Amino acid sequence: MLRLEQRPTPSRAMLYLTPVMAVLATMLVGGVLFWAMGIDPFKAIYLLFIDPFVDSYNLSQLFVKASPLILIAMGLSLGFRAGVWNIGAEGQFIVGAIAGGAVGLALWGSTGWWILPLMALAAALGGALWALVPAVLKIRFNANEILVSLMLVYVAEHFLAQMVQGVLRAPDGMGFPESRNLARNDPTSLPDVFPALGIDAGGVVMLILLAAAFFLLQKHALGFQIKLTGDSPRAARFAGVNPSFIIAICLGLSGAAAGLAGLFELTGAAGKLTIDFPVGYGFTAIIVAFLGRLSPVGILLAGVVLAGTYIGGENAQFLLKMPAAAVTVFQGMMLFFLLGFEILINYRIKPMRRAV
Amino acid sequence: MDFSSLNAVAMIVLLIGAATPILLAAIGELVVEKSGVLNLGVEGMMIIGAVTGFITATTTGSPMLGFVGGAIGGAAVSTLFAFLTQYLLSNQVATGLALTMFGLGLAALMGRSYNGIKPPRTERLEVPGLSDLPVLGELFFSYDPIIYFSLVLVIAVWWFLNRTRAGLVLRACGENHDAAHSLGYNVQLIRFGAIMFGGACAGLGGAYVSLIRVPQWTEGMTAGVGWIALAIVVFASWKPWRVILGAYMFGGITILQLSLQALGISISGAYLSMTPYIVTIVVLVIMSADRKRASLNAPACLGRSFHASH
Numbered sequence: 050m051l052r053l054e055q056r057p058t059p060s061r062a063m064l065y066l067t068p069v070m071a072v073l074a075t076m077l078v079g080g081v082l083f084w085a086m087g088i089d090p091f092k093a094i095y096l097l098f099i100d101p102f103v104d105s106y107n108l109s110q111l112f113v114k115a116s117p118l119i120l121i122a123m124g125l126s127l128g129f130r131a132g133v134w135n136i137g138a139e140g141q142f143i144v145g146a147i148a149g150g151a152v153g154l155a156l157w158g159s160t161g162w163w164i165l166p167l168m169a170l171a172a173a174l175g176g177a178l179w180a181l182v183p184a185v186l187k188i189r190f191n192a193n194e195i196l197v198s199l200m201l202v203y204v205a206e207h208f209l210a211q212m213v214q215g216v217l218r219a220p221d222g223m224g225f226p227e228s229r230n231l232a233r234n235d236p237t238s239l240p241d242v243f244p245a246l247g248i249d250a251g252g253v254v255m256l257i258l259l260a261a262a263f264f265l266l267q268k269h270a271l272g273f274q275i276k277l278t279g280d281s282p283r284a285a286r287f288a289g290v291n292p293s294f295i296i297a298i299c300l301g302l303s304g305a306a307a308g309l310a311g312l313f314e315l316t317g318a319a320g321k322l323t324i325d326f327p328v329g330y331g332f333t334a335i336i337v338a339f340l341g342r343l344s345p346v347g348i349l350l351a352g353v354v355l356a357g358t359y360i361g362g363e364n365a366q367f368l369l370k371m372p373a374a375a376v377t378v379f380q381g382m383m384l385f386f387l388l389g390f391e392i393l394i395n396y397r398i399k400p401m402r403r404a405v
Numbered sequence: 406m407d408f409s410s411l412n413a414v415a416m417i418v419l420l421i422g423a424a425t426p427i428l429l430a431a432i433g434e435l436v437v438e439k440s441g442v443l444n445l446g447v448e449g450m451m452i453i454g455a456v457t458g459f460i461t462a463t464t465t466g467s468p469m470l471g472f473v474g475g476a477i478g479g480a481a482v483s484t485l486f487a488f489l490t491q492y493l494l495s496n497q498v499a500t501g502l503a504l505t506m507f508g509l510g511l512a513a514l515m516g517r518s519y520n521g522i523k524p525p526r527t528e529r530l531e532v533p534g535l536s537d538l539p540v541l542g543e544l545f546f547s548y549d550p551i552i553y554f555s556l557v558l559v560i561a562v563w564w565f566l567n568r569t570r571a572g573l574v575l576r577a578c579g580e581n582h583d584a585a586h587s588l589g590y591n592v593q594l595i596r597f598g599a600i601m602f603g604g605a606c607a608g609l610g611g612a613y614v615s616l617i618r619v620p621q622w623t624e625g626m627t628a629g630v631g632w633i634a635l636a637i638v639v640f641a642s643w644k645p646w647r648v649i650l651g652a653y654m655f656g657g658i659t660i661l662q663l664s665l666q667a668l669g670i671s672i673s674g675a676y677l678s679m680t681p682y683i684v685t686i687v688v689l690v691i692m693s694a695d696r697k698r699a700s701l702n703a704p705a706c707l708g709r710s711f712h713a714s715h
Contacts, residue, residue, distance in 0.1 A: 053494075053712070134498055136502060186686070186689075186690055190690040190691075190693055190694040191693040191694060191696050191699060192686070192689045192690045192693045192694075193639065193689060193693065195445065195498065196632060196635060196636050196639075196685070196686075196689055197686050197689060199629075199632050200629070200632065200636075200682040200683070200685050200686050201682075201686070203628070203629050203679070203682040204679045204682050204683060207675045207676070207678045207679045208675065208679070210675045211673055211675035211676060214673075214675070215673070332506060335499075335502060335506075336503075336506070339499060372513070372514055372517050373513075374510050374511075374512075374513030374514040374517070374624070375510070375514055376510070377506060377507075377509060377510025377513065378507060378510035378511050378514055379510075380506060380510070381503055381504075381506040381507025381508075381509075381510050381511070382507060384499070384502075384503035384506065384507075385485060385489065385500075385503050385504075385507060388489055388493070388495035388496065388499055388500050388503060389489050389493045389495060391493075391495060392493040392494055392495070396494075
């Protein structure tokens with residue numbers, strides 16, 4: 050039998066090694082899963098984990114998928130560090146896209162450089178307000194933010210369905226439940242900045258915000274307060290940190306980030322609002338945040354890895370007839386492995402001592 | 406608008422059907438939380454139960470075996486959560502989320518060749534004489550066996566938690582795991598068992614959705630019922646009989662909004678479809694607002710990992 054022995058201090062090596070181990074373990078067990086499903090495991094693993102990073106077309110797609118994941122995960126990581134569990138980013142993503150999209154559709158026909166920034170502002174605000182609902186209910190009524198933020202995902206999905214059948218439906222769309230295509234309308238489409246790398250204006254904003262988050266956590270008092278609240282809520286209170294403020298700021302910022310990601314998706318990759326607009330980035334971003342160890346640099350790397358599984362998954366569906374759901378299984382498995390391996394940060398595994 | 410098509414008795418019968426998956430999942434989660442573990446993977450375990458139950462029922466042709474299959478599927482997938490949280494001390498919130506995501510994906514993968522198939526019909530439990538009574542027969546004796554089972558299960562859980570020694574030990578693990586450990590109880594093993602019971606209940610609830618409620622298999626068909634079940638446990642203040650109340654109330658809201666949609670009321674269907682989720686939020690707010698009472702009812706060690714240092 051094995052037993053766990055607590056390390057005197059957490060292992061830094063393991064802190065960085067465990068995410069890599071989790072990815073490797075996912076490849077291994079995933080390969081067995083593919084083999085059991087009658088799919089060539091080597092080809093599948095290659096498509097999911099290697100091909101997205103070597104093929105030039107895939108490489109340009111990589112950042113398009115990674116940007117929203119990283120942006121959302123970065124926002125979520127602030128809350129996760131403070132013990133504030135926003136798991137409704139998917140809903141904030143949807144509401145952000147609706148709010149920003151509504152502004153763009155209202156200004157349909159007008160031109161100007163200011164339209165897109167205005168839409169982004171509306172999206173960030175919409176996402177933040179959606180996330181502040183659980184914050185206010187938590188602060189004022191002690192309601193569990195996990196359940197409230199998650200319930201609001203379903204509310205947002207139904208709201209989106211209502212919007213695309215109602216006021217936001219394209220007038221010339223022959224009654225299809227979808228909005229006008231914002232990406233094909235110059236003033237509301239997201240401009241490409243480095244097309245070869247797949248970095249559009251959203252990607253640039255994401256990188257700037259990521260740098261800001263890095264600064265916030267490393268150098269700013271608020272970052273310190275967030276980390277302190279997570280590590281020791283009691284100590285934080287004695288140090289004069291207002292827990293309500295931390296809850297509000299963490300949920301508000303993560304909601305704004307998710308809302309922005311929703312708008313970038315709408316004005317870039319997706320183009321229009323439909324019922325199928327949300328594709329689960331809000332949930333996958335939770336995995337990105339954990340896999341990236343809740344640190345900005347880690348999240349950047351983890352976002353690229355998870356984006357790779359999306360792109361590889363699409364290719365594998367086409368080339369190997371792999372079912373779409375397999376990617377979700379992979380992502381869930383990755384989080385399981387990561388959480389399991391985390392024990393190695395604080396504990397050593399030793400053989401059981403013989404009782405004397 | 407024509408309200409005459411709303412038949413009170415028929416609506417009660419429908420609401421009990423709509424409430425049963427929530428009831429099953431919530432009573433299982435209640436036991437898990439009483440042992441001190443917060444398993445947010447209810448939705449994932451339910452969808453696994455829905456697919457394994459569906460596959461078992463369609464391949465064997467027996468709906469009863471399907472329910473057994475659903476319970477086994479839910480319990481099996483819950484062992485992943487149990488192992489990670491109990492023996493590898495992983496964060497319960499994150500692991501529960503992982504279980505939900507993994508479960509949704511795995512269920513979609515397992516069920517992809519079962520789309521569009523009808524499962525074998527579950528017959529109602531006919532009580533000779535009583536089932537034919539007007540009104541009363543429909544109200545009390547017109548249900549499938551799982552509905553009766555779910556109510557018996559709630560009574561059994563109440564009895565177990567409050568009237569047996571094993572139940573007392575389980576609650577002790579939830580209130581103070583260090584004390585339970587020093588009395589010689591194996592906290593991790595007890596919690597492991599509670600988690601598997603919760604998984605079996607959630608799986609059974611999931612199988613009820615795919616075999617009776619809908620009845621067919623579609624991806625993501627549990628549509629948040631698992632999360633509502635989690636909220637019901639809070640609503641019930643961790644008391645078994647109140648779980649019935651909460652689940653039936655939600656069943657009522659679901660049926661009411663569906664009937665209103667069918668009536669073609671002027672409120673749009675999308676807004677009506679939001680109501681169960683919004684009501685969940687409202688209920689959470691009401692039940693949590695009194696901080697003192699909320700913290701008195703919740704198991705003291707809820708969500709905290711236990712590791713014996715020696």
